[in-house]
Each structure stands twice: as C-alpha cells, then as structure tokens.
Amino acid sequence: MSREGTIPDASVLWWDSSNFCIQCPFCEKLHHHQPDNLLLAGTTKVKTRHSFLETSGCLPRKFYRCVFPFGEDGGRVAYEIDKRLARFVTAFPSPERDYGLVDDLVSQFAKKASISSVKGSGSDEIAIDFPPTALNIKDYTFKRVAFGLPSIILRAPVANYPIPNEWKTIALLERGQPFPSIMAMSGWSHVETKARIGGDWTYDVMEIAKLVRHELAEDSARDRGEPGRFNASHAEKQLTAYFINRHVFLPQEKQHYIQEESLVVDIDNRLETILRNSTKVQELQKLEQTWKRLVHELRKLEGSWTRLIAELRRMDKKWERQALGLADAEIEARILQNKRTIQKLEADIKTVQTELWRVLVAPPEDMPELEKHAEVREFRKLQRELREIKKKLDSHQKLVDLSKYAPQVSLTSAAILISSPGAKVCLDCTSFVEKVNGYFGLSLEYHECTEK
Incomplete structure (x- = not known):
C-alpha cells in the first residue's frame, strides 16, 4: 500500500x-x-x-x-x-x-476544476479552485430598460436578460460557488433554455404551496381558470421550487406509492380475468409467446456466432505469432480454413439478422385480426396502463432508496435576487417563502435589487 x-x-x-x-x-x-x-x-x-x-x-x-x-x-x-x-x-x-x-x-x-490530488499538498482538505463563498448581496443591482427591446441589465456582475415585455419579472438563484447562477422569468408558457428554467415550475410551486399550507392569492383575470396560478408563476417562487427540487426530499419522495401499488394489483386481477374468459386473448397470448421465443432464439444465435467470429480472429493473431515453428504450407492452410469459416459465419449472421428484422417488423399474420376484438383491445389498454404505472413506481422507488443515502449535511440557504416592474417583492411571495423556510428548515432570502 x-x-x-x-x-x-x-x-x-x-x-x-x-x-x-x-x-x-x-x-x-x-x-x-x-x-x-x-x-x-x-x-x-x-x-x-x-x-x-x-x-x-x-x-x-x-x-x-x-x-x-x-x-x-x-x-x-x-x-x-x-x-x-x-x-x-x-x-x-x-x-x-x-x-x-x-x-x-x-x-x-x-x-x-483545479483539484489538488495529493493529501498533504498544502491542506488536509481537498483543494479546489472554486470554494463556496458567501454571497455579497450589495454587489448585485439590476437596471430595467424599457426603450427598444425591453431587457433587464445586471450591473454587477454584468449580464443582460432579454424579456418579451416590460412587465416581466426576472430572478436569479445564487447559492455561492461552485453552484451556477439559475435564472427564472415570471409566467408559465416559456420553455427552458440553458440560461433560464422553464415556466412549468409554476405547477411545482402550486404543489409546494399546498404542502406548506400557503393559500396562493387569486387573480381571476390572470389565473386562466386555475386559482392561484398567476401568483404561483412569479419568478422568485419558481426558483424556490427549483431549490427545493435540487436540495430537499419532499415527504412523498420518502414514502412508497400505496395507491399505485394497489392499482397494480387491481389491473393484474382484471388482466387475469380477461385472459381466463376470452379465447381470443388466449390465442393472442400463445402467438405472442411463440413470436418472442423465436426472437430470443434468433438473437441468441446471432450473439453466439458473433462471439465465435471474434474468437477465430483472435486465433488468427495467435497463429501468426506461432508461425516461426510451422511450415509455410501448414500456416497458409490454417489461415485459409479459418477465413472460410469466418466468411460462412458472417453469411449465416446476415441471414439470421434478415429473418430477425422480418420477425420484428412483421408479427404473425393472425395477430392484426385478433387485435380488432373488443376484449383484446381492453386487454391491450390495461397492459399499457400497467406498464406506465410500473415505470412510475420503479422511478419513485429509486428516489425513495436515494433518500436513505442522503448525507447528513445539505445546502439550506440561498439568495434569490429579483427585478420586478414595481421594484418590490409582492406580499404573497414574502408570505410563501416564510412558510417554505419554516416547513423545510431553510434560509431562503428574497432581495429586490432593481435600481431606483
């Protein structure tokens, strides 16, 4: 060692x-x-x-x-x-x-990143050239430009954020180094870019508001049929949801999906009932099983031949290394035999691949006719639902397992810098972040930084 x-x-x-x-x-x-x-x-x-x-x-x-x-x-x-x-x-x-x-x-x-790779080279901790530092809010100021193309200029450090109209609010999430700055814009219809998160975080805000028991202020003229949607779309709230997504496990992300697990059992029972009572579904299942076995055998054959070709080519190289101890005629005979074997196997593989492709794109002729029957369509619908639910359960279970491995230390503080048309943080956002901080034990701060 x-x-x-x-x-x-x-x-x-x-x-x-x-x-x-x-x-x-x-x-x-x-x-x-x-x-x-x-x-x-x-x-x-x-x-x-x-x-x-x-x-x-x-x-x-x-x-x-x-x-x-x-x-x-x-x-x-x-x-x-x-x-x-x-x-x-x-x-x-x-x-x-x-x-x-x-x-x-x-x-x-x-x-x-410049990382010191040897312990003892100046420090007992890992040496990295972007250590986390506390954010100095006073260094950040926004200037709103209304003439020409509306935009918001971040004076220090300098950055320019084009906006579709002068009534938009933008906000920056600053967590200190080495985390990147994350920008959000008010609204819910814009898509995500490399420089800005998308408006779909609005719906995450609405879920978090329910969790922390914050009743989003309603705006009947701008909610578009969903009470509280307009206030949920505020840029600072979106970044709050982003921070929680990146640094906090929600209660439901630590628990099993009991309702979905029960639904899986229910769909399994319904599928079993249809299969037991429908001769058309039984016939379909037999055809599918035969088809899947054929595909499996063809792929197995293709794989074994591919491995054999690789082994024969390795033998070619081995014989070349041993050539000094053999007569020229014997060497040539072995190499020629080997090449012929490889050529035959390659031709066989092409035949198998052609058959495999035909089988994959053209299932048994009787299957399309069977698919037209009502009980078969219902069976297929339930199968699709079951696949989607199991996929969701599998993804969620991985998140539940991950939560058990969460380090004892996590990021709990950040500053969200805001530039709004009125140069002030709305009361609903102030109340929202206070409840979020209290519920999750965070220290998120909203700062309006627009130049007066």
Whole structure:
C-alpha cells in the first residue's frame, strides 16, 4: 500500500443508492464502486464521512481517497439532487444543468476544476479552485430598460436578460460557488433554455404551496381558470421550487406509492380475468409467446456466432505469432480454413439478422385480426396502463432508496435576487417563502435589487 502522504484524492462525481462514480487520478477515466463500498455497520459512509480509501480499478496495488462534495463539519456543501436520474451529483459552475446524464460530460467538467490530488499538498482538505463563498448581496443591482427591446441589465456582475415585455419579472438563484447562477422569468408558457428554467415550475410551486399550507392569492383575470396560478408563476417562487427540487426530499419522495401499488394489483386481477374468459386473448397470448421465443432464439444465435467470429480472429493473431515453428504450407492452410469459416459465419449472421428484422417488423399474420376484438383491445389498454404505472413506481422507488443515502449535511440557504416592474417583492411571495423556510428548515432570502 502507498504511504499515507502520497495517496491521491478522487473526486466523487455522482452517487446513488447502489454505486458511486469517481474520476480516477491515475488514468483520468471514470470508475464505479459497488454497494458494499457504501455500506458500513448498517449505515452509509456517505452519511457520516466525506472521504474514505478505495482500491484503484486500473492499477494493481494502488489506492485513492474518494472525496465526496461536502465537509464532515457541514461547512462545505457542493452537491445537488438529480431526482430525474435518482442520484446525487457534484455541482460545477457551468450553465449546463444536465451533466448528470452523460458521464463523459461530467468528466469534462471535472477536468476544468483545479483539484489538488495529493493529501498533504498544502491542506488536509481537498483543494479546489472554486470554494463556496458567501454571497455579497450589495454587489448585485439590476437596471430595467424599457426603450427598444425591453431587457433587464445586471450591473454587477454584468449580464443582460432579454424579456418579451416590460412587465416581466426576472430572478436569479445564487447559492455561492461552485453552484451556477439559475435564472427564472415570471409566467408559465416559456420553455427552458440553458440560461433560464422553464415556466412549468409554476405547477411545482402550486404543489409546494399546498404542502406548506400557503393559500396562493387569486387573480381571476390572470389565473386562466386555475386559482392561484398567476401568483404561483412569479419568478422568485419558481426558483424556490427549483431549490427545493435540487436540495430537499419532499415527504412523498420518502414514502412508497400505496395507491399505485394497489392499482397494480387491481389491473393484474382484471388482466387475469380477461385472459381466463376470452379465447381470443388466449390465442393472442400463445402467438405472442411463440413470436418472442423465436426472437430470443434468433438473437441468441446471432450473439453466439458473433462471439465465435471474434474468437477465430483472435486465433488468427495467435497463429501468426506461432508461425516461426510451422511450415509455410501448414500456416497458409490454417489461415485459409479459418477465413472460410469466418466468411460462412458472417453469411449465416446476415441471414439470421434478415429473418430477425422480418420477425420484428412483421408479427404473425393472425395477430392484426385478433387485435380488432373488443376484449383484446381492453386487454391491450390495461397492459399499457400497467406498464406506465410500473415505470412510475420503479422511478419513485429509486428516489425513495436515494433518500436513505442522503448525507447528513445539505445546502439550506440561498439568495434569490429579483427585478420586478414595481421594484418590490409582492406580499404573497414574502408570505410563501416564510412558510417554505419554516416547513423545510431553510434560509431562503428574497432581495429586490432593481435600481431606483
């Protein structure tokens, strides 16, 4: 094992309930570690420790220290929750917010950060060139421009946010480094861009308002049939919902979907009843099973032949290395035989692939006729419903599992900087954020920063 002072740090890029991903300090590739590395004495290392040793997967007898993006004392928090992918992700100061989707992209972002890879090289903590810092609100001022194309200019630091009309409000979520600034605009019809979240966060605001027992002020002229919708669309409220999505597990995200689980049982029973009583559905099921078996066998055959071709090609290279000990004629005979075998297998694979494609795009001829019967249509409808519910349950279960691995420290404070036409925060927003802070134990602050 390496000496303690020369063990490099490996930044954890993301982790979930089953594994975590680091960027290797030796080969710079991404390595994954499995569940047993997360579990310790019935709890998780991630809950109680911000770093621990792991064996390198690329070099024998090499170790690195896996460093999670938070401090043991709670003084450093640099991670978010990606609820769509059910994982925690390390924050990077980039406008891209979907970096959790592609590991290669995460790797590119990680390379942009200057990280001291050796413990003892100036600090006992991971050295990173964008440490979280407290936000200085006084440095931020907005100037509203009404002539020409309406826009709002952020004077310090300088930025320009075009708006469709002068009555729009914009807001910035500032969480300190290394988190990126997130911008929102009032309204619910605009789509998300790299620089701005979409108006669909309005509906998240309405759900959170119910949870914290805040009755959104109604505006009959602008609610468009949904009481409270206009006030829910305020930019500062949208960013509040965004913050909660990225840093807080809602109560329902920690619990099983009892209603949906009961619905699965109910649909299963209805499907079983239809299958038992309908000869048309029974006939359809038999055809489908035969079809699926054929597809499986064709794919299995294709895979085995592909593996055999790869093995024969490896043998070619092996024979070339052993050529010195064989006569020329014997070598040529072996290579020729091998090539003929490969050519035949490749032709067979093409035949199988053609048949496989035909089977996939053209199911048995009787199936389209069976699909026309009422009981078959009802059976198909229930199958689709069941698939959707199970997909929803599976996604939710991953989130429930993830909540059990939440670190003991999380980000609880942020500033939301606002520029509104009236240069003031509305009373409904003030009341909303107070209730949100009280319910979730947060310290979110609204600051109107428009120049007077």
